[in-house]
Amino acid sequence: MQTRQIHLVRRPNGVPVAKDFEIVSSDLAEPRPGEIEVEAVLLSVDPYMRPRLNADQALNEAMLGTGIGRVVSSRDPAIQKGALVRHGAGMRERFVVPAGVVRILHPDPALPLSVYMHALGGTGLTAYGGLLEIGALKDGEQVVVSTAGGAVGSVAAQIAKIRGCHVVGITGSDAKLSWLLDEAGIDAAINYKTSDLPAALAAATPKGIDVYFENVGGAHLDAALKLMNVNGRIPLCGMISTYNGAGEGVNNLFEMIYRRVRMQGFVSTDFAGLNDRFTHDMTEWLKAGRIKYQETIVDGFESAPEALIGLFSGSNAGKMLVRVSD
Amino acid sequence: MQTRQIHLVRRPNGVPVAKDFEIVSSDLAEPRPGEIEVEAVLLSVDPYMRPRLNADQALNEAMLGTGIGRVVSSRDPAIQKGALVRHGAGMRERFVVPAGVVRILHPDPALPLSVYMHALGGTGLTAYGGLLEIGALKDGEQVVVSTAGGAVGSVAAQIAKIRGCHVVGITGSDAKLSWLLDEAGIDAAINYKTSDLPAALAAATPKGIDVYFENVGGAHLDAALKLMNVNGRIPLCGMISTYNGAGEGVNNLFEMIYRRVRMQGFVSTDFAGLNDRFTHDMTEWLKAGRIKYQETIVDGFESAPEALIGLFSGSNAGKMLVRVSD
Known part of the structure; x- marks a missing residue:
């Protein structure tokens, strides 16, 4: 049978445009022994994909990425037809892979499947590990989160609230700002597009910043560096200000010296060892309504x-997903 | 009696000039019970003093700083006349202080006293703690040191050699470069003023960089960030490129994310707990000729x-000191 893939056909110049991608049909082979055939249910689109488009994403091949799929045919005794699986097979409508490369998903029936692609998926784990492990968060600390309206930032901000912290979010729209204050219940939120960010951030952090969860870089980072407390931590999750090539230089790194600030990059795969604890905690928090999304x-x-292009103009509220089938 | 102090009389604009300072005479009181009178022997001048000149250094008061002095009169039974002491009394030719604010120094007779102001003083401890504790150096790693010809950098580079590392130094003159290769015995040295730094650094680090000991910032940091290995560390000791206000922005911090790089600021007072181990190790290394200076x-x-002004034009070879008396 024929199936479709999303290919990158040229490297984007700045913000990606539709012509950088193409939908390509090709033949799908039957699964051989030990293989399964999977149909895509949900696909994830994420900011981390942007730098890949100029580097390890091959041209004229299926876009790298993760998703949830349903097994439509299995030649492996460990996986039943109909099972839901997490996969990293990229943007393919249907695909055949060795059974060992997917993980069977047992979603909690009280939660919608889509949360397994964000709060209970890689973005939630990124927030959880980045804040608690890399950020070494302590109860009651002063926390600032950039892109606080996004999939990772909104979870990080709420985990910090659950830990009794004073939480300030930075976001790029008044709608996200209202959601952060009214739904997520954080202590203060700043729309960096309509504020003087350094002044607004200083006003919102009278006790300084112990942990700055960073997704932006540039002027955001410079503003936070001026306000860090001694022994503060900056988990460096992303740097979206640089991804499309229009990066702003960072000028205040010297502030890290006398304040003994630690800044550390990480990726979610660093946190595989946290997965069981994360799944347990996050399932409870979601069911109790303590994490909104x-x-x-x-x-x-x-x-x-x-959907991917829209991420870079802020067209998403929270996690951006593509639904391929029900 | 009358004694002299060095005062800051106006805040420097860019590189400090002679007119920013003044030598002021004043009366010296007799020591009271529990106090000692000290004559300066050696004074330290250091890059860290520059940012202070625009901040916590008071105008029309003695310049903050450390030194070695000799007790010329004591009204405290724990300190004898003639004892050598370390002090933080600043740039004063003679001074009276409570005995408790100085530390008695017992120099090894096989070593010159001046080493207690650099390799065996705060600058040596800064290199030792920054590299081993903050940089978490492992034997045999790939190490780059900026301002490798300076007081801190030259010690850091040689400690890394003692630990079996491949060591590349960045410096600003061919004389320092020759000293690093011929005397300190590091593996490669780059004169950033006469080289294309990113290209030269890449060529000198074919196995990447595990620890980048940073004293400069700006273009130096950008060049190193491109070459960091996964789980690399950047102990942030200084950022001399920014101290005189002509700072260059840093543009490559996003490289920290996928490489999981940790960058951490520190100051030598963080390492008080290391002092005994440091003094033991460094004394041995100096006597064995394994640390040159x-x-x-x-x-x-x-x-x-x-002397302080000269630091910012690179007029020093190694540690800069002022000898006040023998």
């Missing part, structure tokens, strides 16, 4: 490029 | 401002 789900496999 | 000693109390 927003998701923007676009329908149809062919919408994936436009 | 250069020092630039200017004579006369009144030379202190010019």
Whole structure:
């Protein structure tokens, strides 16, 4: 049978555009012994994909990425037809892979499946590990989160609230700002597009900053560095200000010296060892309504490029997903 | 009696100039019970003093700083006349202080006293703690040191050699470069003023960088960030490129994310707990000739401002000291 893939066909110049991608049909082989055939259910689109487009994403091959799929045919005794699986097979509508490369998912029936792609997926684990392990968060500390309206930032901000911290979020729209204050219940929020960020951040952090959860870089980082407390930590999760090539230099790193600030980069795969504790905690928090979330789900496999492009104009509220099938 | 102090009389604009300082005479009181009178022997001048000149250094008061002095009169039974002491009394030719604010120094007779102001003093401890504790150096790693010809950098580079590492130094003159290769015995040295630093550093680090000991910032840091290995560490000791206000922005911090790089600021007072181990190790290394050093000693109390100014034009080879008395 024929199936579709999203290919990168040229390297983007700045913000990606539709012409950088193409939808390509090809033949799908039957699964051989030990293999399974999977149909895509949900695909994830994420900011981390942008730097890949200029580096390890091959041209004229399926876009790298993760998703949840359903097994439609299995030649491996450990996986039943109909099982839901997490996979890293990228943007493919249907695919055949060795059974060992997917992980069977047993979603909690009280939660929607989509949360396993964000709060209970890689983005939630990124927030959890980045804040608690890399950020070494202590109860009651002073916390600032950038891109606090996004999939990772919104979870990080709420985990800090659960830990009794004073939490300030930085975001880029008044709608996200209202959501952060009214739904997520953080202590203060700043729209960096309509504020003088250094002044607004200083006003919102009268006790300084112990942990700055960083997704932006540039002027955001410079503003936070001026306010860090001694022995503060900056878990460096992302640097979206640089991904499309229009990066601003960072000028205040010298502030790290006398304040003994630690800044550390990380990726979610560093936290595989935390997965059981994370799944337990996050399932409880979601069921108790202590972690709220927003998701923007676009329908149809062919919408994936436009969903990815939209991330860089802030068109998503919370986690951006593509629904391929029900 | 009358004694002299070096005062800051106006805040420097960029690189300090002679007119920013003044030599002021004043009366010295007799020591009271529990106090000692000390004459300065050696004064330290250091890059860290520059940011202070625009911040916590008071105008029209003695310049903050450390030195070695000799007790000329004691009204405290724990300290004998003639004892050598370390002090933080600043740039004063003679002074009276409570006995408790100095530390008695018992120099090893096989070593010159001046080493207690650099390799066996705060600058040596800064290199030792920064490299081993903050940098978490492991034997045999790939190490780059900036300002490798300076007081801290030259010690850090040689400690890394003692630990079996591959060591590359970055410096600003061919004389320092030759000293690093021929005397200190490091593996490669780069004169950043006459080289294309990113290209030269890449060529000198074919196995990447595990620890980058940072004293400069700006373009130096950007070049190193591109070459860091996964789980690399950047002990942030200084950022001399920014101290005189002409700072260059840093643009490559995003490299820290996928490489999981940790960058951490520190100051030598963080390492008080290491002092005994440091003194033991460094004394052995110096006596065995495993740590070489250069020092630039200017004579006369009144030379202190010019010595400090000279630091920022690289007029020192190694540690800069002022000899006030023998």
